[in-house]
Amino acid sequence: MPRGSDFEPLRCLTGLDEHQFQDLFWRYRQDYDRGTLDGAAYWQRVAQASGKQFSNEQIQELIAGDIALWTHPDATLLNWARDLHNRGVKTAILSDMPRDLALYLRRKAAWLRYFDHAVLSSEVGLVKPQTGIYEACLKGLKVRAEETLFIDDNPANVEGARALGIHAVRFESALQLAADVQRFGLPGFAASESMGESSPA
Numbered sequence: 757m758p759r760g761s762d763f764e765p766l767r768c769l770t771g772l773d774e775h776q777f778q779d780l781f782w783r784y785r786q787d788y789d790r791g792t793l794d795g796a797a798y799w800q801r802v803a804q805a806s807g808k809q810f811s812n813e814q815i816q817e818l819i820a821g822d823i824a825l826w827t828h829p830d831a832t833l834l835n836w837a838r839d840l841h842n843r844g845v846k847t848a849i850l851s852d853m854p855r856d857l858a859l860y861l862r863r864k865a866a867w868l869r870y871f872d873h874a875v876l877s878s879e880v881g882l883v884k885p886q887t888g889i890y891e892a893c894l895k896g897l898k899v900r901a902e903e904t905l906f907i908d909d910n911p912a913n914v915e916g917a918r919a920l921g922i923h924a925v926r927f928e929s930a931l932q933l934a935a936d937v938q939r940f941g942l943p944g945f946a947a948s949e950s951m952g953e954s955s956p957a
Contacts, residue, residue, distance in 0.1 A: 758825045763778075763781070763825065766781075766818065766822060769817055770802065770806070772806055772808075776806060780801075783805070784798055784801045786852075786883050788854040789883050790877055790882065790883050791855050791878035791879070792881075793854075794854075794855060795815070795819040795822075795854065795855070796819075799815045799818045799819070822856070822857070826853065827864075829867065830930070833930065833945075835945070836945040838867075840942065841871065841872070843943070846873075846897050848874060848893050848896065849871050849873075849874040849875070849876070850875045850884070850890070850893045851874075851876055852883045855878040858878050858879055861876075875896060884910070884913040885910075885912050885916025887916070887919075890906070890920050890922060901922045902922075905922075905924070905937070906922045906924040906925070907933065907937075908926065908927060914926045923940060
């Protein structure tokens with residue numbers, strides 16, 4: 757999850773104040789992540805709700821800026837995922853993301869090869885914590901719920917996984933996660949205090 761300051765370039769493009777931007781950015785986000793809205797329609801909704809008009813050029817800049825927010829996964833956690841994959845541990849990405857971002861990552865993100873499967877919300881028309889999105893991931897990995905560990909920073913998503921019998925850990929910091937995963941028989945990883953509250957991916 758990007759930090760608050762990471763959203764500032766995007767907020768400046770909209771011309772909205774901080775409170776209004778955060779409200780409207782998230783208000784329609786599930787429909788964008790689910791694929792119900794494409795990028796142009798999503799940003800038009802934001803514009804209309806704020807009483808503004810965004811030009812086609814602005815919308816393309818907003819889509820590109822939004823993609824840039826989410827394309828810098830934490831290096832330590834990504835290296836850990838790579839190490840797990842290389843040890844033969846099945847790994848997957850289960851992520852809410854709009855179609856624009858999903859297409860970009862499918863084309864550009866070489867690190868996707870560290871994962872055996874990726875379930876991206878806009879490709880399946882579901883978002884966390886809907887039951888079906890977890891089931892799609894289990895099916896893709898060919899594993900049972902009780903054989904799986906799910907990691908997410910959103911408590912509702914963690915509880916959604918647990919409701920299906922999936923082991924789940926809430927991500928709060930890299931240090932906390934490094935300790936928590938060891939009780940599931942997974943190798944830990946080196947995490948420093950400076951990593952703080954950085955997001956898992």
